Amino acid sequence: MAIVRTEKLSKVYNPDTVPVHALRDVSIEINEGEFTAVRGPSGSGKTTLLNMIGGLDKPTSGNVFINGQEISKMKDSKRIDFRLQNIGFVFQHYNLIPVFTARENVSFIMLLQKRNKKEIQQRADELLEQVGLGERKDARPVQLSGGQQQRVAVARALASEPKFILADEPTANLDTESAMNLLDIMEKMNHEQNVTFVFSTHDQRVIDRARRVITMVDGAIHKDEIQHTDEKQDA
Amino acid sequence: MKTLFTISWRNIWRHPARSSVLLAAIIVGLWAGVVTVGIINGLMQQRIDYMIESEITHAQVHNPDFLAEGYSWLYIPDHDEITAWLENDDRVTSFTSRTITDGMLQSPIKTSGVRIRGINIDSEIRTTNFHENIVEGEYLDSDIRNAVIIGQKLANDHNVEVGNRIVLTFEDTGNELTSGSFNIAGIFKSASVDYDERNVFIRSDEFIALLGDEEVYHEIGIMLADEELAGPVVEELNEAFPGIHAQTWRQLSPELSMLVELGGYMVILITMIIMIALAFGILNTMLMALFERMREIGMLLSIGMSRLRVFSMIMLESIILTITGAAVGIILATLSINYFSDTGINLEMFAEGAAQVGWDHIIYPILSSTEYIIILAVVVIITLLASVYPAIKGIRINPLEAAKDG
Numbered sequence: 337m338a339i340v341r342t343e344k345l346s347k348v349y350n351p352d353t354v355p356v357h358a359l360r361d362v363s364i365e366i367n368e369g370e371f372t373a374v375r376g377p378s379g380s381g382k383t384t385l386l387n388m389i390g391g392l393d394k395p396t397s398g399n400v401f402i403n404g405q406e407i408s409k410m411k412d413s414k415r416i417d418f419r420l421q422n423i424g425f426v427f428q429h430y431n432l433i434p435v436f437t438a439r440e441n442v443s444f445i446m447l448l449q450k451r452n453k454k455e456i457q458q459r460a461d462e463l464l465e466q467v468g469l470g471e472r473k474d475a476r477p478v479q480l481s482g483g484q485q486q487r488v489a490v491a492r493a494l495a496s497e498p499k500f501i502l503a504d505e506p507t508a509n510l511d512t513e514s515a516m517n518l519l520d521i522m523e524k525m526n527h528e529q530n531v532t533f534v535f536s537t538h539d540q541r542v543i544d545r546a547r548r549v550i551t552m553v554d555g556a557i558h559k560d561e562i563q564h565t566d567e568k569q570d571a
Numbered sequence: 572m573k574t575l576f577t578i579s580w581r582n583i584w585r586h587p588a589r590s591s592v593l594l595a596a597i598i599v600g601l602w603a604g605v606v607t608v609g610i611i612n613g614l615m616q617q618r619i620d621y622m623i624e625s626e627i628t629h630a631q632v633h634n635p636d637f638l639a640e641g642y643s644w645l646y647i648p649d650h651d652e653i654t655a656w657l658e659n660d661d662r663v664t665s666f667t668s669r670t671i672t673d674g675m676l677q678s679p680i681k682t683s684g685v686r687i688r689g690i691n692i693d694s695e696i697r698t699t700n701f702h703e704n705i706v707e708g709e710y711l712d713s714d715i716r717n718a719v720i721i722g723q724k725l726a727n728d729h730n731v732e733v734g735n736r737i738v739l740t741f742e743d744t745g746n747e748l749t750s751g752s753f754n755i756a757g758i759f760k761s762a763s764v765d766y767d768e769r770n771v772f773i774r775s776d777e778f779i780a781l782l783g784d785e786e787v788y789h790e791i792g793i794m795l796a797d798e799e800l801a802g803p804v805v806e807e808l809n810e811a812f813p814g815i816h817a818q819t820w821r822q823l824s825p826e827l828s829m830l831v832e833l834g835g836y837m838v839i840l841i842t843m844i845i846m847i848a849l850a851f852g853i854l855n856t857m858l859m860a861l862f863e864r865m866r867e868i869g870m871l872l873s874i875g876m877s878r879l880r881v882f883s884m885i886m887l888e889s890i891i892l893t894i895t896g897a898a899v900g901i902i903l904a905t906l907s908i909n910y911f912s913d914t915g916i917n918l919e920m921f922a923e924g925a926a927q928v929g930w931d932h933i934i935y936p937i938l939s940s941t942e943y944i945i946i947l948a949v950v951v952i953i954t955l956l957a958s959v960y961p962a963i964k965g966i967r968i969n970p971l972e973a974a975k976d977g
Contacts, residue, residue, distance in 0.1 A: 392873055392970045413877065420875020431870035431973055435581035445874055447574045496875070 337404070338365035339499050339532055340389050345398035347384050347555075358384040359395070360555040366500070369530045371523065373537050373546035381555040382536040383504055389534065390423055390502045391415045403499055420448055424493030426503035430485040432477040438464060438488045439473040445496045463491035467521050483514025487521060494525065500532035507539045519545050575880065579887035582860070590892065593856050597849055597896025598903065604845040605904030605946060608838045609936030610916065615830045616937050621762050622827055625701045627820045628666075628792035629801045632808060635816040637789050641686075643672035644744045646787035648814040656811060657793060662800045667694035668788040670775045674741030676721070678729035685725070685771050687739055689778030698794050701759070701772075708733035708757030711774050718774065719753035722767025723760040731755060739771065744783035751781050762931050838942045842949040850957035853889050857961035861885065868965055869972025878966040885965040889958030897950045901943065908936045 347359040359381045366372055366389075374382040387393040388400055391407045400408045402422055407415060419425075432441045442460040464473045467487040469480075477485050486506060493501045503522075507515035523545060525531045535542055543549055551559035583590050623629060632653060637645040647653065650668065657663045670689035675682055692712050696702055702710045711718050719737065731737060733755050740750040753773060761767055779786055795801060801819035808817035821828035861868070871881060915933040918925065922932035 387971060390873070392973075416872060416875055416877055419873065425870075425873050425973070427870065427873075427973055429866065431866060433578065433867065433871075435578065435585055444574065448875055448880075492874070 337368070338401075339368050339403055340364070340366040340534070341401040342385075342388065343399045343401075345385070345388055345395050345400065347381075347388065347393070348396045351396065357555050359388070359398075361398070362552075362555070362557055363398075364550065364557065364560070366532065366534055368499075368532055369526065370548055371526045371533050371546055372548040372550065373535045373543050374550045374552060375536075375538055375543055376552035376558070377538065380552040382552050384555075385552065386502050386504055386534065386536045390425060391419050420445070420496060422499045424496060424498035424501035426486070426489045426493050426501060426506045428505040428508045430477070430482070430489045430509075432485055432488055432492070434477050437474050437476055438469055438480065438484075438491075441477070441488055442491045442495050445492055449496055459495060460491075463494055464488070466525070467491045468517075481514065483510050483517055486510060486514070486518055490518065490521060490525075494531065500534060503533060503535045505537055505539070506535060507537065507542055512541065515539070515541050575884050575887055576891075579884050579891055582864075582884075582888050583892055586860075589856060589859075593852055593892060594896045594899075596852050597893060598900040600845045600849050601897055601900030601946075601950065602904045602907070604841050605901060605938065605943075606907050606936060608841050608942065608946070609904070609908045609911075609938045610934055611837050611841075612834050612938060612942070613912075613916075613934045613936040615834045617931055617934065618762075618830060619827055621931070622824060623798070623820055625699050625704065625761060626766075626792075627823055627827075628698060629795040629798055630793040630805050630808075630817060630819050631823055632791040632793070632812075632815050632817045633789065635814075637671075638816075641671075641673045643670075643742055643782055643787070643789070644746065646670075646744070646789050647791065649812055650786075650788050650791075653791060653808070653812055653815065656808070657791070660804070662795050662797075662804055664794045664796055665694070665698040666791055666793040667691055667698040668775070669695075669790040669792065670778045670782065670787060671789040672741045672782070674739055676725070676729070676771060677738040677740065678731050678735075680730055681728070683725065683728065683768075685739075685769055687741055687778065688770060688772050689775035690772055691775050698792055701761075704759040704761045705757045706760045708755065710757055711772060713756045715754050715756045717751065717753045717777055718756035720757040720759055720772045721755060722770060723758050724764050724767040725769075725771070726755070726758050728768070733758060739773070741782075743781065744785070744787060749781050751777075838945050839949060842946045843953070846949055846953040849893075850953050853893060853954065853957040854960060856892075857885065857889055857958065858964070860888070861961050861965055865968055865972045867973075868968045869970050872968065872970040873973045881968075882962045882966045885962040886955075886958045889954060889961070893950065893954040897947065897954075901946070905938075905943075908938050911936050 342362055342364050345359050345362040349356040349358055362385060374385060376382045384393070388395050388408070395408050399406055407418055410418060433444065436444060439460050442463055443456045446456040446459065461470070461473065464470050467490055469484060469487055472480060472484060480488065507518060510518065519542065522533055526533055535546065537543060546563060548562050550557060632647060634645040634647050654666065654668065657666045668691060672687055674685060674687050676685045690711065705720065706723060711720060719739070726732065729737070735755050736752055737755065738750055738752050740748060743749045759767065793804070795804060805817040805819050808815065868881060872878070912935050915935045918932045918934060925932045
């Protein structure tokens with residue numbers, strides 16, 4: 337069953353003045369366990385599509401279903417809670433809470449979910465180990481490199497046990513080594529834990545590693561192709 | 572809640588210099604406000620205590636028309652019965668009868684209108700502490716015949732000194748003009764220059780001898796065990812003696828009574844002025860902090876932090892900052908007030924000006940527990956109001972801010 341399904345999704349900015357068609361009748365499905373990249377030039381609508389799928393923005397028309405639930409018509413407060421329980425986010429600028437340590441950043445989302453304290457500590461430590469930051473769990477973001485911060489962001493996104501993770505240009509600010517390291521971690525989680533990842537990117541390093549690549553041009557899907565990477569063949 | 576508190580507390584210290592400046596402004600502002608209120612209270616209390624203890628007393632009895640007209644024949648009827656009643660009442664600690672009339676003081680150089688007060692030395696000393704105001708010469712308990720004590724201002728105006736003679740002229744109880752020659756035994760200086768200029772004191776027995784054949788009194792000053800007893804005692808006196816008019820110090824001196832009420836308003840007013848000024852500081856700091864964290868708050872909303880929690884987080888930041896500042900400010904102010912309530916604040920440089928308006932230059936600040944509560948309430952209410960706007964701004968941030976470039 338598709339985790340994400342969009343039906344004729346359209347988004348028009350400034351409809352009354354200078355209309356900008358950011359999305360035009362986009363219908364896609366993303367299944368559990370996918371490692372999908374949404375590519376396209378600037379202004380092609382890839383970030384808008386991710387915002388719609390993530391419930392951060394409302395479409396002008398069309399529907400977004402997450403696990404069969406229509407989210408675009410949900411009330412704001414309900415959508416916030418839905419995001420908390422179902423969607424993980426990784427941002428281009430990492431967006432960690434600067435006054436929290438790596439461990440607190442990862443724990444925070446679980447605290448919002450009102451989980452048991454012991455479980456929170458344990459899971460935060462496990463996740464930081466998985467992203468290779470077991471030794472840096474007490475460091476604050478300012479004490480971490482960009483790549484390390486983005487790995488904390490991945491651990492935070494995973495902490496809430498979401499249905500899927502949306503990553504908006506996750507490698508845009510990283511050097512090659514950090515980007516590859518991050519992609520290795522995400523790929524490993526996808527393989528081993530069947531975590532679903534959807535990226536928006538124009539980074540060829542990410543596109544090369546994705547198993548499905550959706551290409552967007554002028555707000556519409558131009559191409560939707562499956563790549564036969566080594567990892568996929570192994571799978 | 573603990574997490575919200577932690578994040579709010581750490582957010583405050585994200586810019587230590589900025590928060591410290593605001594904290595210092597709150598501490599100093601509140602300290603200054605509380606101490607100012609304490610000083611104002613001290614000034615008012617000083618004025619009230621002085622007026623009660625040196626002159627007005629807690630309650631007074633007069634002929635119903637005397638205070639308005641001031642004639643010597645408007646004396647208190649049933650004086651002896653009233654004093655007997657007072658002697659038998661446990662609430663009364665002391666009382667003194669005074670013979671009073673308005674008249675003229677003549678010196679070799681000029682003539683002035685004065686109020687002539689004939690006092691019984693023993694009972695006056697038991698009832699008031701006016702005798703402590705003597706700055707030159709002696710009180711009326713001297714051996715000098717026809718002794719008079721006059722205020723320093725009056726003495727200066729008439730260029731007279733202890734040992735000189737003056738003439739007092741007044742109407743006696745038979746409506747006849749009478750004069751008497753008096754020797755200046757002493758010069759007093761009260762807290763009010765105005766009072767010093769308009770009052771002279773002589774012995775009541777000598778005064779009565781000049782006023783007429785019978786012993787007449789125009790005023791009975793009464794000190795009570797507690798100021799609060801003034802109302803009931805006055806009421807009972809008026810009921811028991813229909814021909815007199817007994818009044819409390821509040822009725823006798825409405826301006827003094829107004830001072831007490833004013834004190835209450837001043838606490839709120841001064842605290843509000845200081846806090847409103849500080850509120851703009853809080854508002855400015857919180858808005859700056861908010862605008863710097865648009866993306867971060869967008870991220871919090873994106874990952875699932877409810878708008879109510881974001882609202883609470885921003886409110887908490889202002890509240891923690893203000894409560895910390897207010898607590899330190901109030902502790903410092905309490906320590907200052909406690910210290911100065913023993914030693915007094917010596918405003919020597921303003922002594923002359925203060926005396927012109929009837930105040931002593933040593934001020935003992937006072938602040939009641941009710942006033943502390945009022946100040947804290949004003950601080951909390953204004954802080955909450957100042958925090959609401961940034962908090963509302965905060966919850967209106969679009970989660971998409973998290974994904975913005977730059």
